[in-house]
Amino acid sequence: MSVIVIEGAYVATLDPARREFAGHVVVEGNRIVAVGSGSAPAYDGARIVDGRGCLVTPGFVNTHQHFYQWVTRGLAVDATLFGWLTTLYPIWSRITEESVYVAAQASLAQLARTGCTTASDHHYVFPRGGGDLLAAEITAAAEVGLRFHPARGSMDRGQKDGGLPPDSVVEDRDEILAATEAAIDRWHDSTPGSMLQLVVAPCSPFSVSGELMRESAELARFKGVRLHTHLAETTDESEWCRETYDCTPLEYAADLGWTGDDVWFAHGIHFDDEEIKQLGRTRTGVAHCPSSNARLGAGIARTADLRAAGAPVGLGVDGTASNESGSLIEELRHALLFARARNGPQALTVRAVLEMATLDGAEILGRSNEIGSLEPGKLADLAVWNLNTLAHAGIPDPVAALVLSTPPPLTLLLVNGRPIVENDTLLTVDEPTLATRTAAVQRHLTA
Structure with a gap:
């Protein structure tokens, strides 16, 4: 097996100590075999x-995204969520296997360039006749x-049932459950070192029936x-749940079996003290998305209180x-700044x-x-950040330099021991070609 030795760096292990x-x-093969101070053997x-x-x-681990949206950026830039x-x-009702494949490649390329080695994508729009959209993004990730x-999403409450999505992109509940189970059987790999694991992911309370939520959990x-x-993203959602179910979004979700250490919610902005x-x-986990929440004016999640x-x-x-x-490294800085803006300078530390x-x-x-940490025996998913730049030189704490300054270039990104980015260059996909394809797909979708 190939051996890679990273020498002379500042190492933030994130180990128990x-x-x-x-x-x-x-790194030997796809595993870390040694981590320590001084020179390596x-x-x-x-x-x-x-x-x-x-x-x-x-x-880095990206816990919530929608890859397909890469080809619809820059639209409705001053709108609220609804x-x-x-x-x-x-x-989105016009997306196809091709457009999802291009969007997923672009999203994943940008994630890799910004330190991400593991990504979860929540895909919930499945227009009829669009092709195998889940397979398209799985291919792109490989x-x-x-x-x-990948989180196999779903919507069964369209406009005719009081939901937001057009009826053309919602599916029948039995159809959703069958397709989700088939996707798990086809794709999910639970073996050690797995590169691909499926997630069950109905979209949100206002686009999914209670029956689908409960049966999806089962x-x-x-x-x-x-x-x-998605849960507790906006005050509109909270008001909708009050009017429709006479409860908060979390009360609704919990009653349907949606709490526990196998569950995580996207956003989670509007939880009260008891719910936290x-x-x-x-x-129960929360995927904090500070940039998107700010872009849509949804609010600031109580990250420090939740943790x-x-x-x-x-x-x-x-x-x-x-x-x-689409940059994951930027989310670190924004999470820190927004938490401190909400709760003061001690709300979150850089570490x-x-x-x-x-x-x-x-x-x-x-x-x-x-x-999640650099320890012998763990998978070789790691980032080597180059702080030899004008933007970072002179900052004595490397972790502070990473979090508080501009995103540094990557000297190396390894996923499963494989170099994906070297010297700030993506090795696996041709970026100029992908940029051209992205622009063409967006023109076609918005024409």
Whole structure:
């Protein structure tokens, strides 16, 4: 097996002792075999990576995105969430296997370039005649080379039933459950080191029936996979739940079986004190998407309170139609700044935000024993950040430089021991060609 030795870097291990030191990381095949201070032992035939002036971190984990939205960026830029959705749903109703494949490749390429090694994508729009959209993004993930947790989404409440989505993109409940189970049987890989694990993910309370929510939870637990949905993203959603069900979004979800350490919610902005305690008690996770939440004016999640209560809080890019940069490294900085803007300068530390991007994300996806920290035996998913730049030089704390300054270039990104980015260049996909295809797909969809 090939051996890669990263020498002379500052290493933030995120191990149980949260050790940090100037030292080395050694990768053999797809596993980390050594992490320590000072120089590494000699390995015959090893590739040596000069890490001087660099920071090594675990690869980032993206806990919520909508890849297909990459080809509908820059639209409804001044709208609220509900207005934004009603503008974009008619366009999304025309997506196809080809457009989803291109959008997924572009989304994954940008994630890789911004430190992400594991991504979960929530795909819930399945127009009839659009082709095999889940297969399209699974293919794209394999080509770009990221570890992938696709969340098979669904909507069965269209406009005729009081929901937001056009009726042309909703599916019948039995059809959804059958398709979801078939996707799990076809794609889900639960073996150690898996590159592909499925998630069951009805879209949201206002686009999914209660019956589908309950039966999806039952299916996921029968199949041994995780559960994901949007929840408590806006005050509009809270008011809708009050008017429709006479309860809060979390009360509604919990009554349908949607709490526990196998569940995580996207956004989770509008939870009260008791609900935050409930999420902590049940170890229910939250995917915090600060850039998208700010873009849509939805609010600022109570990340510090959630983490203090015991709920794992990961980071998410969300759909790039509401976060056009698609950059995961930017979410660290925004999560920190917004938490402090809400709760003061001690709300989150730079290292707490790094934990959210790595360890918390790994816990949310059920992969804590394999990713999220740099420890011997764990999978070789890691990022080597080049801090030898004008933007970072002179900042004495490398972790602070990573989180607070502009996104640094990547010297190396490994996923499963495989180089995906080197010297700030993506190795697996031709970016200029992909950019041209992206523009062509967007022109076609919005014509």
